[in-house]
Amino acid sequence: MLKGIATSSGIAIGKVYKLEQPVVNISEGKGVPEEGLKIFENALNKTIKDIEQIKERAKKNLSENELAVFDAHLMMAQDPEYKDQIVNMIKDGSRADQATKSVSDMMIGMFEAMDNAYFKERAADIKDVSFRLLCNILGLTIPDLTAIDEEVVIVAEEMTPSDTAQLNKKYSLGFVTEIGGKTSHAAIMAVALGLPAVVGCTGVMAACKNGDTIILDAKEGDVIINPSEEVLKEYEDKRQRFLEEKAALQVLMDKPSITLDGHQVELVANIGSPKDMDNVIANGAEGVGLYRTEFLYMESTEDFPSEDAQFEAYKVVLERAEGKRVVVRTLDIGGDKKLPYFEFDPEMNPFLGYRAIRLCLDRKDIFKTQVRALLRASTYGKLAIMFPMIATIDEFRAAKDFVMQTKEELKAEGVEVSDSIEIGMMVEIPASAVLADEFAKYADFFSIGTNDLIQYSMAADRMSEKVAYLYQPLNPSILRLIKMTIDGAHSQGRWCGMCGEMGGDPMAAPVLLGLGLDEFSMSASKVLPTRKIITSLNKKDMEELAAKAVKCHTESEVTALVKEVLKA
Ligand code: PEP
Numbered sequence: 001m002l003k004g005i006a007t008s009s010g011i012a013i014g015k016v017y018k019l020e021q022p023v024v025n026i027s028e029g030k031g032v033p034e035e036g037l038k039i040f041e042n043a044l045n046k047t048i049k050d051i052e053q054i055k056e057r058a059k060k061n062l063s064e065n066e067l068a069v070f071d072a073h074l075m076m077a078q079d080p081e082y083k084d085q086i087v088n089m090i091k092d093g094s095r096a097d098q099a100t101k102s103v104s105d106m107m108i109g110m111f112e113a114m115d116n117a118y119f120k121e122r123a124a125d126i127k128d129v130s131f132r133l134l135c136n137i138l139g140l141t142i143p144d145l146t147a148i149d150e151e152v153v154i155v156a157e158e159m160t161p162s163d164t165a166q167l168n169k170k171y172s173l174g175f176v177t178e179i180g181g182k183t184s185h186a187a188i189m190a191v192a193l194g195l196p197a198v199v200g201c202t203g204v205m206a207a208c209k210n211g212d213t214i215i216l217d218a219k220e221g222d223v224i225i226n227p228s229e230e231v232l233k234e235y236e237d238k239r240q241r242f243l244e245e246k247a248a249l250q251v252l253m254d255k256p257s258i259t260l261d262g263h264q265v266e267l268v269a270n271i272g273s274p275k276d277m278d279n280v281i282a283n284g285a286e287g288v289g290l291y292r293t294e295f296l297y298m299e300s301t302e303d304f305p306s307e308d309a310q311f312e313a314y315k316v317v318l319e320r321a322e323g324k325r326v327v328v329r330t331l332d333i334g335g336d337k338k339l340p341y342f343e344f345d346p347e348m349n350p351f352l353g354y355r356a357i358r359l360c361l362d363r364k365d366i367f368k369t370q371v372r373a374l375l376r377a378s379t380y381g382k383l384a385i386m387f388p389m390i391a392t393i394d395e396f397r398a399a400k401d402f403v404m405q406t407k408e409e410l411k412a413e414g415v416e417v418s419d420s421i422e423i424g425m426m427v428e429i430p431a432s433a434v435l436a437d438e439f440a441k442y443a444d445f446f447s448i449g450t451n452d453l454i455q456y457s458m459a460a461d462r463m464s465e466k467v468a469y470l471y472q473p474l475n476p477s478i479l480r481l482i483k484m485t486i487d488g489a490h491s492q493g494r495w496c497g498m499c500g501e502m503g504g505d506p507m508a509a510p511v512l513l514g515l516g517l518d519e520f521s522m523s524a525s526k527v528l529p530t531r532k533i534i535t536s537l538n539k540k541d542m543e544e545l546a547a548k549a550v551k552c553h554t555e556s557e558v559t560a561l562v563k564e565v566l567k568a
């Protein structure tokens with residue numbers, strides 16, 4: 001069995017189709033500029049046509065938002081700076097393929113060097129476009145995935161966005177790649193297409209040949225080639241069970257998230273961009289509990305996103321939520337999240353440093369643009385604004401006052417702003433959890449950011465694998481901080497949500513329900529499985545469980561209690 005990275009869910013069983021890309025060999029020696037320019041121009045035009053054609057074919061399978069990747073590719077292929085750099089090298093005596101390779105590699109290297117998963121993936125876009133361009137320069141044929149006319153599992157070194165988009169869902173049962181991580185485009189597309197996929201499966205290309213039988217378990221990241229009869233039967237049964245469970249969850253799509261004894265909670269989704277609204281809707285989420293707006297800032301390469309660009313993004317999300325609440329978190333930059341156009345002074349502990357609301361309160365010019373965009377968008381739906389990394393009541397009041405002042409300014413300009421915007425805060429610093437009952441006098445709501453709350457409570461860097469064992473959401477110390485936060489909110493008639501990973505953790509759901517959490521925010525794909533758990537539990541029983549859990553001594557004791565409950 002080979003191990004890769006699980007991306008989605010589901011099991012694919014079928015015949016191997018190896019996607020073998022042509023090998024690009026860059027020529028040697030000097031070129032003749034006139035010839036090179038002609039070859040390059042023709043190849044570039046063909047590349048643009050190819051991408052347009054792929055986009056056209058992909059329309060059958062992908063939504064408008066997912067097709068946006070091809071617009072990014074077209075922009076890249078038509079980018080005057082990219083073209084000029086190559087043309088200049090050809091004029092200086094490089095051959096068309098040498099110049100294209102050299103300029104593309106330089107750009108890929110620049111993006112890959114950025115300390116940020118998003119930009120690393122943008123490097124994949126440039127690779128995709130430049131590979132097509134090089135093949136066109138050298139007259140090499142790229143395999144045509146649209147020609148597949150029988151059911152197969154695709155095995156590839158790497159799946160580029162254009163490969164994934166060409167997949168015909170009727171015949172492509174799933175795919176496995178040697179390269180790629182959880183945030184790779186291939187993985188994202190697999191989730192969007194609902195295809196089982198395993199990425200980063202080293203050695204898979206060498207381990208199989210066309211026509212072999214292959215099993216891939218996208219939930220576990222397992223890949224099995226030419227399985228025995230027994231193993232095949234085991235996975236066929238597993239696949240059947242998975243499909244039945246998935247179908248059974250669909251009945252919960254439009255159902256309320258209500259316990260057996262009639263207590264209702266909200267199950268909402270975390271998003272990073274307007275295009276994630278497709279998933280929010282497709283998974284029956286009851287709104288958005290966390291819109292991480294920093295991605296908008298990270299996608300922008302030259303400068304901070306303009307007020308109008310931000311307004312458009314917020315407006316789309318609010319409109320698509322159709323009156324359901326959308327909690328937008330103001331800029332949470334710093335720590336591991338850097339911007340290419342903004343210089344952070346070096347700090348010993350960036351996670352404890354100048355970031356999020358600390359930066360926004362210091363750089364009101366940056367904050368102002370976002371707040372104005374948010375307020376302008378507020379009339380398009382039910383907006384809630386949330387500040388990240390609040391440590392003191394002074395910070396919260398300063399941020400809220402700033403929003404209020406900006407609202408008055410906009411009104412004076414004649415701009416309409418909603419009067420029912422809720423203004424709340426993330427509770428992700430232990431100090432604010434401890435003082436939650438006082439914070440609740442000022443904030444309309446809380447959303448507990450357990451990713452950071454646990455990191456700061458345990459003093460354990462969330463990026464460090466060595467101390468990952470201290471990520472203990474069910475540790476009684478964390479549960480007590482959560483209890484203080486929820487009780488603090490309720491003491492002032494406020495609601496309390498959770499948007500850290502713990503909010504979608506099936507093991508945590510019973511305890512959180514018992515502690516009185518009102519809103520659970522998670523990745524959209526977890527909404528229906530969580531609704532299944534919530535609707536099978538009794539709130540009263542969970543209150544007893546939670547009371548016992550906060551008195552336990554260790555996380556494993558709490559885990560054992562929860563397992564009992566989930567078994568019953
Ligand atoms: C958190 O800290 O739990 C959270 C939701 O914010 P982020 O993961 O973006 O820091």
Ligand code: MG
Nearest residue numbers: 428449451452
């Ligand atoms: Mg956080």
